[in-house]
Amino acid sequence: MAAWSIVTSFAGGTLGREDLIVSGRRGLYATALMIVLASIGLWTALLTHDFSLKFVASGTSSNMPKVYIFTSFWGGQAGSLLFWSLILALYSVAAVWSAKNTARELAPWAAGTLSAVLLFFIAVTCFKANPFERLAFVPADGRGMNPQLQNPGMAIHPPNLYLGYVATTVPFAFAIAALVTRKLDASWLVLVRRWSIISWFFLTIGIVLGMWWAYVELGWSGYWAWDPVENSSFLPWLTGTAFLHSIMIQEKRGMLRKWNVVLVVVTFLLSIFGTFITRSGIIESVHSFAQSPVGSWFAAFFLLSTGATIYLVATRLKDLEAKAELESMVSREAAFLYNNLVLVGIAFSVLWGTIFPILSEWVRGSKITVGPPFFNTVNIPLGLLLLALTGVGPLIAWRKASTSNLKRQFAAPVFLGLFAGSALIALGMRNGHAIVAYVLAAFVAGTIMQEFYKGIGARRSIHGESLPVAAIRLVARNRRRYGGYIVHAGIVILFAAFAGLAFKKDHDIALKAGQAAELVDPLGHRWRFVSQGVSTSETLNRFVTAVGLEVFRDGERVGIMASEKRQHFDSNKQPQFEPSTEVAIKSSAKMDLYIVLAGVDGETANLLISFNPLVIWVWIGGVVMALGGLIVMWPQAERRRAPGGYVATLAPARELASVS
């Protein structure tokens, strides 16, 4: 049915025959319906413990909590590919249905492209990773789910990531449609932008949830390890973010058509490339998805998609010529391009570092590791540059910024940044990267506050509104602009939290029952940990080894904290998987206390005790970014504006600032 949709949609688009276009569209709807039915079938098999299916037997057991049986749909290779198809099918229906009247010329080509991508995933699911494959026998029980996946974060992290990854397909499909029809008009912009924001929104949530899961579940005392699979999710986020900035230039000035099409295409291709990395095993990863036979299929699909889009872009370059010119190198459009350069540069450096082990093996024949020390060396300076540009962009006027405009706009944020830096140095901070990060964070925070201050002030003076009403209406009536600033606020919070890791302290200690350890945290507080001994117990599907610590801070009792190792077993009490970690975490605004039971030696518990400054702000920053993204993507009815009949030529800086 997907193949039918491809043929009829493309034929309908080429011949301009409405009957074929409608048939192609209905073919897509029918494909989606069948995928929904297949998904219901798999969920039914999981929830009814149909262990005759290899997928059910290998990923669940009868003693697992129901919620994780439900989420095991995307916990294994085959199910996750069907889940991908399900999301893509539903997205495709929504995209084609909404575009059938608003973008009539693009819709059939988009439908055909979406069907082609869908056909690929269906083919992989059917021929390489079939979740309905039956075993030769029916086991009494299944193996169960990897205990580290039995976590609320892991239950919702993959769906969000998939929602983000898959949503990149829709802008890609409309980019292909636009390239084929040579129409990159306003309807294309609206559709592509909407779906790109949806993709960005879910990728953001998915990435932050993944960080949270790694932090609370894996016991590494960190949330980002630059693992190839983590990098794979970060890559389309970076190029998608670049696109969401550069599309504003096309909207405002009609510029950068070629660049925007390239970014849309690259974002999709990176999501496929990331999936290839995740599932091929070509690069070593801590993610256990990493070895499967679908890698070659994804590699072929990636190459085919890349080749097709390169051909289309190359043959339509003239149709993508920009219509506007740049008036100044110091303008918002130029600032957005600098921002694009850094975002794409970071994407390149992450991609380069991720694939460098393969290149090294090809060139030198020796295997190397490209781990966090490399990525931190390369990406910290680039990240700081990006943070600076996050503040610079909104301060510069469109078209051309005058010197007086720049002085007035930059004065307060720059002062705030320098003040923050001076204060931190005076307080004894000496870590160069951290100081620069906080200076820039304060600068960007200053730009955001300044924009809100001006906007709210203007509304209050014009409409006489109270402060809260003015603030709410300011955001509600300019959702893209102020939602974007809220996203920037989330970025500032994230960078401030990342910089906190510069002061992280880890301690590796061993305690017998009754023994105590005294440690000093990065803020100078004295902590005392008294071991309550090691205990063992059995719960639903696991054998638990735990250590309890009575914790004191500066002589004041904080409470008991317990870290566990869990040995999961199946319904026959056969051990399943390796022991997993349950970390004890005590969070506060300033710092997390993070305790891991690393092992037990007789009666002695080996412990990793970490003081992780500002980690809670990573999650808060993620929430703020998601909130900003939600505001940006929330549908806003276009108000009918009466033609003003007035055109004034304005000096870009002083006067505009006074009315906005």
Add this chain to the structure above:
Amino acid sequence: MQRRDFVTSTVLAGAALVSSSVHAQQAPGAGAQVSNLGPMDQAAAKTVRRAPKPGATKSLSDEDRDALERQIRCQCGCTLDVYICRTTDFSCQVSPAMHRDIISLVEGGYSGQEIIDAFVDTYGERALMAPTREGFNLAAYVLPFAAIGAGAVGLIWFLRGMQRRAVPATSRTTPSSPSATDDEMARLQDAIRRDD
């Protein structure tokens, strides 16, 4: 008692709960098993020991030693560094062995770089968490910045070109005095107020 012993004792302590049979997926070959983090080669540890230097004293503080361990990769296949693996992954026997070697070298008076060199001698470059900054590996460090630099040059060239094309057009359409009058500003404010 080492970690492996602990795993064993954990299983034995739960003997009423857990039989001693080993799951098939955990024993693909001698010395190899599958952890929650992927395939694990428990036999990967090699001895990295050197005779102590004459009159050797401990060359690194515990904190510096831990920092050094973050530069050395555990060889079990987990992709983690020695410090994180040994303080996290319960079942790995490789990172504790590498940790013991590092302690031995630190107590033997060897510097951080000498310890790293000793591990590279034994395991090859895979002992490191990041490529060395020499030879072909330099490309890993240089190319991202070179690409961004080249991109910046290209971008400035592109923007200047656009700017040059814009100058004549701007000169045709921009009045000699671009500033709006007070009256015009007042009318614009009125228009904005009506629109809101």
